[in-house]
Amino acid sequence: MGADMRLVELLEELSLLLELSGENPFKAQAYARAARTLVEHEIDVHRAVAEGTLRQLPGIGPALEEAITEYVRTGTITLYEHLQQQVPEGLLELTQLPNVGPKRARQLYEQLGIASVDALEQACREHRVATVKGFGVKTEQALMEAVQQWKHSRFRLHLHTALREVQRWRERILALPDVTSVVVVGTLRRYAEIIEEISLLVTTPFPERLSKALRKELPEAVAETGTRFAARGERGVRIWFELAPVEVAGWMLFQGTGSEAFVAAIEAELRARGFQPAPHGLLKDGEVVPLRTEEELFALLGLPVVPPELREGGEIVAIARQQGLPRLVSRADFCGMLHVHSTWSDGKASIRQMALAAKELGYRYIAICDHSPSAYYAGGLSYERLKQQHAEIDRLNAEDLGIYILKGTEVDILPDGSLDYPDETLEQLELVVASVHSHFKQSRHEMTSRLVRALEHPAVHILGHATGRLLLSRPPYEVDIEAVLATALRLGKIVELNAQPYRLDVSWEYLQRWRDQGLHIAINPDAHSAAELEYTDLGIALARKALFPPDQVVNTLSLEEFRQFCRRHTQQ
Template structure:
């Protein structure tokens, strides 16, 4: 469901308007401060309306997790204050401490502002008290994106069309990564197809002065951990995304060994959608992520945040752990069409929730730096 918070001096008027929106098919509840509706398509939405004076406190309360809010209340109590969704009060006189924004609220508790994505009680409160919160990565930091599928495999657009749209959106580079030959269901590329694609990309790159297309492949990790092409052939490419697309029911030890073996290949640049999960439809396969992350840190393997909203894989909790281990992250839309380039924003959100800063995300490197990284 979706929770919406608004502030108004006339809550009833706002809720009346909300409940009569054309997308609303059913009003399931209506009170003085909260209205619940169901939209076309079945999504439930709750609207809460508070006074402008209460808004900063309510916004913090409904944004943070239960664990975050509990610890924040304990911090307030240790300072002789009482905190809830209605305000920040002195314990004695029940007098509200005025805050015009969330920034004011955190400041009153001796903290720097905690971005909403971090409000999970996973160290953010302690970091805010010590002024040690990370400067989270932002969309403006992103200079390029990888993992595109063209009509060479199962994408809807040509490489030129994808490149023009990526360039139009302000990026400086992109990385093509069509499916490999074992992915027959997705028209995976044979070696001759890749060579033809390389020629096309070289021709396009010769026309660009301030934009670059990197040549890559999303190679299936076969059951024995080998990649879909010989090492001699993979030398033709700038990068390789190694992904599992089959045999999801392998036991944990076998799957871990399979992925680990793929990481030993000198041409494996990064691991794609590392757990194989599809949100709300398929659990990830059994794999020892602690071992995989340990090996990624050792080998320098990049981990993908697959930004497709059905995947969001690597999960943000593991992203945070990867960052702490010094593993580089790459945010990829896994785009099969022009419209899916927008998925990148979901990946940025996951990176932010995993405490990633600009320095942790490869997409933030300029063209020269990313070329050097890939060729090393």
């Protein structure tokens, strides 16, 4: 069992509240660090309290032990309750804005009485923010932009958060009587990168009865119709529930999944065959056609079932009709887990733990790619530490863990496009992923030349998260990504589809344009913990959206093939 997430969230918020109330920042950090420790060590706090083992954990001393013990006994922490009374609620919201930390939030509150993002927006409009000491006109403008960005991303979720949210609601709804199934539909079923609302299709033999039960279970939900309800979930995201009789569940699933263009294309084919599509059922001669599954619907048209992630547009219907669905990369093709971190730099798990976790997931080899020296904040490895790491990898491989560990690096691309290790060091590595982690504000021309130069380095195999975007928080840096992808293709270099749900970089739309040209990609979790290895699956879904076949995804290569591929593509 993992850590108690409510406690973890409580400790994190407590840390922020301490900073906001002007406490010693190191004291505040101690609470945040304790929260991380509980997660990383997957601590069952109830057991740890019972056994009195909390103090053995790094960063947990007498005060944290007492706070956690109190939480286990009472469900809360007095200090937290106390601070919550003292610190205005909106200050936490303010710290979510980029460039607003606890200090500035406090200043804005004390000087201007600002205690919410809305109040900050108003103050910016009235140019009151620029009058505060330490703030100026530029800061005011930047804050105004940050407010707009925040309002835009409010109520939106990253893919993994949305999937977790679905899990929670599914369990809750499945516990009700008369529920046959709860299936996610909408953009989430299609694996959109950002989820604006979650839609769940609830099938039942008795829609009216379930409607009543649902109303009772979710009193806060708003009923749009007798069979359609809206509630609010994680971070205020809207959750739709649609009740459907089992006889037409397949039709409703198809309708709910979309996209509009895809539904229209299928409906056009149905009309041509004498069917009349309607929102709540497919009709033929005025009678509802029973369609319990999507398979039955596609079979009506003599089409293969189009996987949900491919349904962004209508063109796929014509493709499926004329030449069948292309063979797409899938989880079953995967052998290699590339680009993962370990405790040698900023990862949370040891090399052994990461390797064994990857083996459990069915992988045959794993490339440990920790950071290089310039990424000091991430504990980047000096040459000496890199050598030590290699010795450990040799020892682990000698143990024969049932998965082969490759010696890799995620080397920083420095501002001028050179790499953060000397050539002799890079030559000793089996896999070189090169990524940008600093100096994001270069001009488009500088950034493009920087990435091109990195790709031209003979030791580089993979270009990591090439646009630098962080979904919902940071736009990509200025770069001519098309020129970069063209260079990768020309040199036979691999472009990463970074599967971190915050990144999903390079985006599938860009990759799709270069797929036909023969671009090779690597789908990498960039995992910092064993749990994050599973992000790979999100990346696979997005590669499928871009219609990548297995042979253009290097993770599908066997170990020997992968090594050959790397050798071939770095010999100039």
